[in-house]
Amino acid sequence: MTNNPAFSALADPTRREVFERLAGGPRAVGELAEGLPVSRPAVSQHLKVLKEAGLVTDRAEGARRVYQIDPQGLGQIRAWLDRFWDEALEAFRAEVERPTEEDQAADEQGNRK
Amino acid sequence: MTNNPAFSALADPTRREVFERLAGGPRAVGELAEGLPVSRPAVSQHLKVLKEAGLVTDRAEGARRVYQIDPQGLGQIRAWLDRFWDEALEAFRAEVERPTEEDQAADEQGNRK
DNA sequence: CTCATATGTAAGTCATGACTTACGGTAAGT
């Protein structure tokens, strides 16, 4: 649980760009690499990482290899985020509403601003 | 937008661990480093990265320095995720329901299984 | 003032990973 491969996979900007392009629908490796500033093998390696992270799946389509988004990996991130969202925000809000030291000192002196 | 520092910051397992500990509430650097397998300066450096990513804020409290979660960074990730969730899942579902080549061949022959 | 506590930063080491070119394998067209 502490080792979430999806986060590491999406950390790289190029890999996020590839992943975002797949959000529009299935794409072959060549199409994905077309507009990117890196070589095609680089994209292929990125796709391998995304696949191992459960973020994409691949299927052979003739001589081409088509990749598409796998909801599983995205769901993992969402699950992690949801688990934190409430707890973290609650802790944050409790801290915001916590009286400051100046407030406490003022209260002890019976002062009101 | 393509360069999301929050993702890079949470990519490191140690940094995620530090961040998760802060979800329970504000902590000083020493407290955070106590149970971790890395040195205190390492934690300090991690906190710096988290801070620059908008994931935490810090405040001086006497000689100690207390860190707490900043909802802004978490919100950035959630925004990115939400923007993708619908689009990616829609593309995925459309692909699942897409007729396979075998189905198409069968349809052309007027076959039904 | 002196000392202990708490922290940030500098400098250096070392592993990881993102990228390149080169090559091998498979599918489709002629």
Added chain:
DNA sequence: ACTTACCGTAAGTCATGACTTACATATGAG
């Protein structure tokens, strides 16, 4: 069968970053 297109992998380079120890600074206690 030959050629072209498409792709994955191997090998090597190079930058980045995670970590360490050593040092400088600021606060609180005595």
